[in-house]
Amino acid sequence: MLKIVVLVSGGGTNLQAIIDAISNHILDAKIESVIADRECYGLERARLAGIPEYLVDRKVEKQNLCTKVDELISPDCDLIVLAGFLSILDSGFIAAWQGKIINIHPSLLPKFGGSGMWGMNVHRAVVAAGEIKSGCTVHYVVDEIDGGDIILQTEVPVLASDKPEDVQKRVLSVEHSTLVAAIKNLIK
């Protein structure tokens, strides 16, 4: 059984997708813990599911954030999933967990990735560029923002009438199944 730690900063709908996939026996995995870098609903989702949850406040820990997060992760953890985690992991943390950290990003990488490309910034940029499609990408995390090998992508259309919020909703609607499918591929 795959031992997973999930890192969150927000609403945690991707975390919920993993929780549900495990309950429904779609994923043979266990979430060992959920770690957040700020108070967020993702922590509440962990509490409701009976999963150990920890807050490592980025404003308190600052430079120590990655060390504190690392201390909470058991050495036998198989996979660290960044599910809307907004802090940047340092190169020491990434090296220590090389090949075991994955992220979900709300665009078709390598398009609309990199520094500053998070949340609504991504969807605003997609609309401003007149893209006719967007989507999400699950990828390995390396020491370059959004730069690691791609595991799985799902496309969605972008309509001429779309506002960034419309693109965000459409992309989020495919993120959950994409993340679960990517983890399932890794289990295989």
Ligand code: GRF
């Ligand atoms: C998602 O759009 C994800 O791609 C991005 O942050 C958002 C997190 O959403 N990295 P949620 O917290 O899982 O609902």
